[in-house]
Amino acid sequence: MVTLKQLAKELNVSISTVSKALNNSEEIGEETVRRVKELAELYNYKPNKVALSLKQNKTKTIGVIIPNILNHFLAKVLFGIEREATKLGYHIITCISNESLEKEKESLQLLANGSVDGFILCVAEETQIKNEVEHFKTTISQGLPIVMFDRVAHDVMCDKVIVDDFDATYNATKGLLKEDRKKIAFLSNIEDLSVGKLRERGYAKAVLEENRQEPLILKINKNDDQQKNIRSFLKKNKDIDGVIAADSSSGIIAINAAVNLGKKVPKDISVIGFASKSDAIHAFPRLTTIRQHAKVIGAETAQMLIHRLENMDLKEDVKTKIVKTSVVKNDSTLN
């Protein structure tokens, strides 16, 4: 990499002259500017990012800590973050916590040494279960802002972007009730997560409200055979005529299992699930989905963090932004 020094030497001017010329300073003569820029162009000079970061005490880099990149929703949020950050001139350093509290702490530690200007993160499952938040507070107190999305730690004062999980399942369940479904089940393999609990409550409220049935809930453990579980659950509860799936795979599996058990979807049984477009087509008929607008969430978090970074002096109050879900009607529901 060419440096200012080398350009200066070759042009027989001082380093600062070169620097100013390249930064279009008014101080430098036209002719000099031309000569400098020409040579810089020729050598494909690019200011050294590390030197700039040191000088200006900011890296224009965001640390992103994601629990699981194989989760389609989280990957999509990451996609949104990357795109927005790039647009605004920032890079992202990605760490994967693997749902582990320890790794989450480590990642925070490892990057809180000048590597990044701030963090975007989704709280790890273990962290939510143990309800630990000290490491977040420490980081913030070191002057590194955090924006949390989806799974957030309520006790931490920081910007947040969340989904209206409660309303989403509440409304979806209402929708099935309007189809005159008599026995609606709730499937979930994310009962440990804050969002999982909210989704369950939304469902439960809807069914209880209309006084038609008790909640009927299948909780699936991470390590269980999900396909077998759902199949036998449907087999045992033959009168289930509606399903709300809280996670990204249960809905698809439920459709396939129901079809396999000889039921017509959506005539005999309606299914709504959280899923992306690309997963929805894995089911036949296609799963009617609750869409979380992951890319929007990603873009919002990035905007929020960058806004804060570029207005650190203002000390603005923390905000929580709710991104509304929407239902995409496909073929697994009547209306």
Next chain:
Amino acid sequence: MVTLKQLAKELNVSISTVSKALNNSEEIGEETVRRVKELAELYNYKPNKVALSLKQNKTKTIGVIIPNILNHFLAKVLFGIEREATKLGYHIITCISNESLEKEKESLQLLANGSVDGFILCVAEETQIKNEVEHFKTTISQGLPIVMFDRVAHDVMCDKVIVDDFDATYNATKGLLKEDRKKIAFLSNIEDLSVGKLRERGYAKAVLEENRQEPLILKINKNDDQQKNIRSFLKKNKDIDGVIAADSSSGIIAINAAVNLGKKVPKDISVIGFASKSDAIHAFPRLTTIRQHAKVIGAETAQMLIHRLENMDLKEDVKTKIVKTSVVKNDSTLN
């Protein structure tokens, strides 16, 4: 963030003494070392990463350029890269090219200013179609090593990690032929990619070799309705009794479509597809899959790049590593 300067001031010693003490230099007296370390601990001192990078002219950071993070295979490779890089003390900066040549070039440019020590990348679709490689060569000539994985540019001299795509479909097809399948179709929505072409050739070679049938290939465009396409293809070609799917969704969709058309899987029709474990269970019966060991690929690329970075003086020859696929027998094939 506390700096050496502040520690030095508080301890009434020089900056270099503090630095040496913290780095366990033999030069410094026991007592001084103790005092310094104590205070550093108290203030939670961490050496500034940016300053270190500037000084040592290396960032311990890898630029990763991925075409599409929503592709499960690529996400999994990224996961493998991140884990291995972290283990070896490196961070990763992730850029998403979105299959665009322009974005790929930009990302390379943007990071080739001291931000990273080298690159890991999977060539964008547009780049493969246009067969452009100059930007890769430029980057390498600037002293930034590249390791390519999966989709590689053969004309670029750099380390590579690839999959035995040809053998994978060749062997899978052979497997179906052994089941005495008479009409095996090949489904693909990745015909533009180098790996897509290899997979097709592996399939074609196998069916032609045994002289039993002409290749029967369904190419699906990215924007087509994949589900409809596959369904009508199977409907039209009623005698299809075997399917090899080149991409990650066609296999799953084929099973569901076949079942829906009244066929028994695997009795009437066998299906093998490239897919991950988590996607395989979206089909009922479960898709027998060709597994690419994405995490291993990720780990290998990271190792390869870091090895090169830490042995830049050796000027070793470039290597190509092949990671063998394996077939995981599930329920959509007889054996």
Next chain:
DNA sequence: CTGAAAGCGCTAACAG
């Protein structure tokens, strides 16, 4: 055993 000084690449205040 400890400290002063140089230098990594850059910007910017200040001097000329």
Next chain:
DNA sequence: CTGTTAGCGCTTTCAG
């Protein structure tokens, strides 16, 4: 209009 200098935080050589 151009150059000198200091300084961002750190390591390391060289002097003391």
